[in-house]
Amino acid sequence: MRISGKRTLAKLNAFDLVVTVALGSTLSAILLQESIALAEGAVALGLLIFMQFLVTFISVRSRGFAKAVRSEPTLLAHDGAFCDEAMKRERITQEEALSAVRSAGGQDIESVKYLVLESDGTISAALRADRAAP
Template identity: 30%
Template sequence: MNLTPAFDHMFQLPIPIIEKLLRPIIVYLALVLLLRLFGKRELAQLNPFDLVVLLSLSNTVQNAIIGEDNSITGGVIGAFTLLAINWFVVRVLFRSPRLTRVLEGRAVVLIRDGIIDRKALKHEALTREELVEVIHRQGFEHLHDVHHCELEPNGSFFIEAKDPSIADKRHDELLSKLEALNKEIAALRVRPATS
């Protein structure tokens, strides 16, 4: 049995290596730009449609990345190139906060003191219902319970409550009781022993 044709088929590159390196870089940069242009909403995956878009996106660009190459070598080169360009971009962004703001954008305040900023919602193409769903997922019953809500550049939501949470209140109670116990122990140590 001659295994040479099988190995040739699995490992031989049908396209030039420079093309294998350039394809993933171009697709990566195009996706970064497109996701920036279309907003944080796609990253937040607020509804099934957003998820479908992200899943379909990976399949859509697959052929652009690999071309007519199904070889293992081509796949490894493509994967390496994607990881390398991402490593490079992350390092550059780490060193340049200004460039990070330009590429990633800024957080958008959606709620201030329980009041929705409708202009910000419209800009981010979010409905009131989607925002309420996010608030509920974070454990808030009503919008007026939210002091501050931001949509971060990475698509996550930062939500701050108006009142301390029950866990925070219990934590504060526990700290005050421990402080009281410490004072009692200190007072007992200072008192002279009576015989």
Template identity: 25%
Template sequence: MDILIRSLVIFLFLWLVVRVGGKREVAQLTAFDMILLITVGDLVSQGIVQEDYSLTTAVIAVATFAVAGLALGSLAQRFPGFRPWLAGRARIVVRDGEPLLDVLRGERMTIQDVHEAARRQGIRRLSDIELCVLETDGSFSFFTDEAHDEGGRGAQGDHRLT
């Protein structure tokens, strides 16, 4: 029973760390971050099993993490009001070609992050973006202004992304 409780405590702690870390942070893990994450996993396992390296202990710890993850997913599905708290919510970061700097700051992002993602989508000018949404998984969704797509210039002018 001790392993079950420790596993739940560690699961909740790691879930909180990922939520506080931010959407883009999780989506942009580098090789070093992955190595660090694996190392942290090993350190966490030591805290869970307290030097009990039996197969039973490992199965209980992994099963506890799996069940806790399923329980959170079920909670989000059954009670939609919890969904934003558990999984986050999509945020609009650019509207009508104008970056929402306070939202970007709140998500611990810079306008350069948006520029980079826009260039990957073939968007040359910030003014071409009608709406840019930071999704819950850390990816961007871009909706471009139809008039700009057809070669027209909007009131925002020609702001090339650099």
């Protein structure tokens, strides 16, 4: 994990999650299956780490490529009202959104300045100062 870097352990985007899961799956296959040679497993691990490095290297330098491999944050609610089309598109229910509002210290959707589905799948909430919980 140290070779692949901190990015592998971070929740940055779906690609990093897939690489992390693939690394774990590959490592377990190497350790548990006698039919896989250690050299083959090491090549597979190295290839996964190299692919992650290559994708992130290119995405930092090319906006178009970055847009193709990363998801963008989505506004789910704004000024106390849900953005219904965005919630349908992202398959987020109002109950899930309200759970994120409560986790941020709000009471209801009216207490939200904005609610954003981040590219890592978490929901961030900014509360309106006049409606925040005491």
